[in-house]
Amino acid sequence: MSKTDALSVEVVKHDDGVVVSLVGSASMDLCERLNAALLDVCQTKPRVLVIDLARLDFICSLGLGCIVVAYLRVTKHGGKLMLANPQPTINDMLTTTKLGGLMPVCSSIEEALARR
Amino acid sequence: MSQRDSDSKSGDRFRTVRVNSTLHEAKVPESEILVHVRKHGFCEEAVFAIKLALEEAMTNAVKHGNGNDATKKITVRYAVDDERIEITVSDEGQGFAPEDVPDPTSNDRLTLPSGRGIMLMRAYMDDVEYRRNGREVYLMKRNRR
Numbered sequence: 254m255s256k257t258d259a260l261s262v263e264v265v266k267h268d269d270g271v272v273v274s275l276v277g278s279a280s281m282d283l284c285e286r287l288n289a290a291l292l293d294v295c296q297t298k299p300r301v302l303v304i305d306l307a308r309l310d311f312i313c314s315l316g317l318g319c320i321v322v323a324y325l326r327v328t329k330h331g332g333k334l335m336l337a338n339p340q341p342t343i344n345d346m347l348t349t350t351k352l353g354g355l356m357p358v359c360s361s362i363e364e365a366l367a368r369r
Numbered sequence: 370m371s372q373r374d375s376d377s378k379s380g381d382r383f384r385t386v387r388v389n390s391t392l393h394e395a396k397v398p399e400s401e402i403l404v405h406v407r408k409h410g411f412c413e414e415a416v417f418a419i420k421l422a423l424e425e426a427m428t429n430a431v432k433h434g435n436g437n438d439a440t441k442k443i444t445v446r447y448a449v450d451d452e453r454i455e456i457t458v459s460d461e462g463q464g465f466a467p468e469d470v471p472d473p474t475s476n477d478r479l480t481l482p483s484g485r486g487i488m489l490m491r492a493y494m495d496d497v498e499y500r501r502n503g504r505e506v507y508l509m510k511r512n513r514r
Contacts, residue, residue, distance in 0.1 A: 258396070280420075281428045282392045311417065313424040314485040321480050342417050349492045350485055351474040 258283065258311070262290040269366040270301025275309040279316030288319040295326035302327050303365040307338035317352060324356055333357075335365040383446040383455075390435040390443050390460070395427035398445040402456065405449045411512050418493035419454060419510050425486035426458040426506050434460030434504060456508040457500075464502035 258278040265272045271294055279287055294302060304320060324334040337359045339347060347353035359365040386398040399420060406419055427443065435441040441461040448455050473484035491497045496509040 280396070281424045282396050311420065313421060313428065314482075314489055315428060317485065318482045321482075325480055342414070346421075346489070349489065351479060355479050 260287060262287065264290070264294055267366060270303060271297070271299040272303045272305055272362055272366075274305040274307070275312075277309070278311040279309060279313065279319075280311060281313050281315050284313070284315040284319055287316055288322065291319055291323040292326075295323055298330045298332065299327065300332050301366060302332060302334045303337050303359075303362055304334065305337050305362055306340065306343055309343060310340060312343060312346065314350075317346070317350060320356070321352065333368075335359055335368065337362050337365045382448045382450075384448070386445045386447075387442050388445070389439055390431050390437075390441040391439050392428065392431055395424075395431055395443060398447070399423050399427070402445075402447050402449070402454070405447075406454055409449055409451050409454075409512060410514055411454070411510075412514070415510055415512065419456075419508075422490045422494045422497075422508050422510070423456060423458070425490050426456070426508060429486055429506070430458055430460035430462075433465065434462035436462060451512060451514075453495075453509055453511045457505055458508070459501070459505040462504055464504040467499045467503055 258280045260277040260283040263274040327334045388394040430443045444459040470484045498507040
């Protein structure tokens with residue numbers, strides 16, 4: 254885990270869907286930006302939205318809430334949201350909160366896109 | 370602006386940091402506390418847990434306790450040694466009854482925002498207690514070196 258917090262959101266459009274990679278730390282003071290970035294993606298009504306967590310080393314409950322809101326927006330339009338590559342600490346949080354049961358957790362972006 | 374006090378002269382081992390009630394200022398004590406827990410040899414897993422619990426306590430203080438009123442204050446007191454860290458986070462709100470917060474992991478509440486922070490604090494710390502009618506939360510984590 255890094256000693257200073259920063260968060261970047263990278264968006265890549267694929268033929269099969271959109272991949273959003275979260276990089277850094279989704280801490281409480283950065284979640285407003287995360288929410289705005291995910292809202293922008295959701296407004297394109299993707300059929301598949303994959304959130305790549307491979308380079309996310311921290312997330313708080315507000316950040317998890319942003320992902321849940323994105324899940325609700327995507328599924329409302331008949332799309333799917335999947336999580337990919339969580340680090341062990343983040344994966345443990347998904348288990349603890351049971352959000353891993355709400356949103357499928359895949360071991361790679363390719364696997365997530367293939368499950369559309 | 371944050372204010373710091375060290376009570377070591379009076380024999381109180383707790384340090385005090387008081388900040389304005391915003392999510393940005395709420396990060397100030399976190400940075401300071403994590404430096405201390407690393408100095409005392411807490412493992413990275415424990416550092417993650419302490420950071421998480423502190424963020425949840427501060428978020429609750431800003432949003433629910435102080436009602437997003439930036440003129441109110443949050444007071445953080447902490448003591449850390451080689452054995453454990455103890456933290457209290459106090460707000461200036463009306464308090465609440467933590468036992469009335471529903472389980473956020475029940476199937477019908479998974480997509481709702483409330484209660485997840487309290488649940489995470491309890492899952493990641495060794496002791497969590499609400500005091501002063503819910504206006505103060507006490508967090509403790511042991512150092513398992």
